[in-house]
Amino acid sequence: MKNKVVVVDDHTLLLEAIGGLVRDFENFEVLYLCKNGQELLEKLKFPKNIPDIVLMDINMPLLNGIETTKALNEKYPQIKVIALSVEENEKTILKMLRAGAKGYLMKDTKKEILKEALNQVVEKGYYHTNTISKLLIGSLTKDETAVQLKEREVEFIEHACTEMTYKEIAEKMFLSPKTIEGYRDSIYEKLNLKNRIGLVLYAIRNGLFTP
Numbered sequence: 001m002k003n004k005v006v007v008v009d010d011h012t013l014l015l016e017a018i019g020g021l022v023r024d025f026e027n028f029e030v031l032y033l034c035k036n037g038q039e040l041l042e043k044l045k046f047p048k049n050i051p052d053i054v055l056m057d058i059n060m061p062l063l064n065g066i067e068t069t070k071a072l073n074e075k076y077p078q079i080k081v082i083a084l085s086v087e088e089n090e091k092t093i094l095k096m097l098r099a100g101a102k103g104y105l106m107k108d109t110k111k112e113i114l115k116e117a118l119n120q121v122v123e124k125g126y127y128h129t130n131t132i133s134k135l136l137i138g139s140l141t142k143d144e145t146a147v148q149l150k151e152r153e154v155e156f157i158e159h160a161c162t163e164m165t166y167k168e169i170a171e172k173m174f175l176s177p178k179t180i181e182g183y184r185d186s187i188y189e190k191l192n193l194k195n196r197i198g199l200v201l202y203a204i205r206n207g208l209f210t211p
Contacts, residue, residue, distance in 0.1 A: 002029040003053060004031045009033075012035070019033050036063055044072075054081045057083075069096060082118070082121060085104070102127060126204075152183070154208060
């Protein structure tokens with residue numbers, strides 16, 4: 001049985017082009033195409049319209065990709081979302097991951113990478129080895145299972161997965177901003193991470209944070 005995919009993008013030509021690419025993959029079929037998140041949520045009210053994967057644009061009218069992904073994560077957690085966007089800034093990627101996206105691809109991604117991402121999401125439940133993720137978080141070279149985190153470090157990671165600034169985290173944990181910076185730097189070194197995106201991905205993989 002083929003995996004059902006829905007593509008959501010407000011640019012008609014791109015929408016049809018991406019749909020065409022997915023139709024060429026033997027293990028996947030395109031259920032339908034949508035021009036924005038609101039249209040998708042309307043269609044999902046009917047059980048026959050529920051796909052396995054949604055390829056989601058971010059910047060769309062009526063309901064953007066981040067808001068739509070949050071809604072899917074709450075109402076249809078079985079649907080896996082892969083962001084497909086022109087946005088490559090850290091803040092946007094973090095927001096999509098927090099919203100529940102299982103992968104993040106650029107729109108100029110090669111056909112083979114898109115196919116690999118779809119297959120990985122089906123098999124593993126996520127796709128975090130694409131070019132944009134590597135560019136931003138670097139590869140994890142240490143054995144994660146060998147890293148022991150202290151209770152307060154785990155607490156810091158949980159807060160770091162939210163929208164809070166480091167100053168707000170310091171206030172929440174009743175610590176000074178300088179101490180929080182120390183926690184951050186220590187954790188980055190322990191886990192061989194380069195930034196907050198890497199921290200969120202680590203937390204999701206290890207059950208410290210659930211989108």
